[in-house]
Amino acid sequence: GTKIEASIDALKVAGVKELKAMTEATEKQLKAMVATQIRETRVVGQGVGKELDNLLATQIKETRAVGQVVKNELDNLFAQLDALGEKAIGVGRAVGIVEEQLRRDGEARDMLNLLQNPMAATYDDYAALVLLLAKSVRIWVNENKDKFTQPYRVDEGLETLVKNLGGG
Structure with missing residues (x-):
């Protein structure tokens, strides 16, 4: 074996x-x-x-x-x-x-x-234009016051207009 x-x-x-x-x-x-x-x-x-x-x-x-x-x-x-x-x-x-x-x-x-x-x-349509014109005319009058006999009265009237229209 x-x-x-x-x-x-x-x-x-x-x-x-x-x-x-x-x-x-x-x-x-x-x-x-x-x-x-x-x-x-x-x-x-x-x-x-x-x-x-x-x-x-x-x-x-x-x-x-x-x-x-x-x-x-x-x-x-x-x-x-x-x-x-x-x-x-x-x-x-x-x-x-x-x-x-x-x-x-x-x-x-x-x-x-x-x-x-x-x-x-009308006032409503033209007040502003009239105010502008019044101020301009017032200046024009003051520039030409020697041409007016009573410029202060014209100025007073324009001043009143300006105030009534609401301007200063």
């Missing part, structure tokens, strides 16, 4: 050696495969990284270009708004001049109506 046991022991030792050799070979193959996969992954990763860098650079350039277009459009818009503002100021001035001229024309028309038809001139 010892021969059989010795044969079994020899088979065990040979099997363990063969298993150990197969395990080492498999381990070497796995290490080689993993190393190859790591290298390939690094190469692919570097390529992907470069592609991402290129995409990012392109996006940045495009975004900057769009930003510049928007800035140019805004600058143009603000310039147009400035020009419109200047035109509006000019139009406002012109309107003011026309309004002043119309007011003066209206005052001249009212004065002419008062002189031509004083009976039709």
Whole structure:
């Protein structure tokens, strides 16, 4: 029985050696495969990284270009708004001049109506104009008092008229 046991022991030792050799070979193959996969992954990763860098650079350039277009459009818009503002100021001035001229024309028309038809001139419509005329005539009389025999009486009458019309 010892021969059989010795044969079994020899088979065990040979099997363990063969298993150990197969395990080492498999381990070497796995290490080689993993190393190859790591290298390939690094190469692919570097390529992907470069592609991402290129995409990012392109996006940045495009975004900057769009930003510049928007800035140019805004600058143009603000310039147009400035020009419109200047035109509006000019139009406002012109309107003011026309309004002043119309007011003066209206005052001249009212004065002419008062002189031509004083009976039709109502107090409410013409009191302000008569007050202005009375003040002006009073100044005119004072400037020409040497032409009047009793300038103080004329001045007194005009002063009373001015006060009655609400003037100072």
